[in-house]
Amino acid sequence: MLYDIGEKPGKGTYQCTSCNKWEVTLDDGDRLPPCGECGSGQNIKYKKIK
Numbered sequence: 001m002l003y004d005i006g007e008k009p010g011k012g013t014y015q016c017t018s019c020n021k022w023e024v025t026l027d028d029g030d031r032l033p034p035c036g037e038c039g040s041g042q043n044i045k046y047k048k049i050k
């Protein structure tokens with residue numbers, strides 16, 4: 001399952017599927033931010049890793 005920037009997929013750790021490096025940890029209600037490696041203009045997707 002993949003998630004877009006701006007989605008609120010719930011609590012967990014998510015990794016960018018473009019660079020496979022950038023990870024973000026969200027709480028319930030947090031939105032996925034742009035990837036810090038790929039840059040803010042890139043339409044990347046995240047996958048849940050934890």
Ligand SMILES: [Zn+2]
Nearest residue numbers: 016019035038
């Ligand atoms: Zn990335």
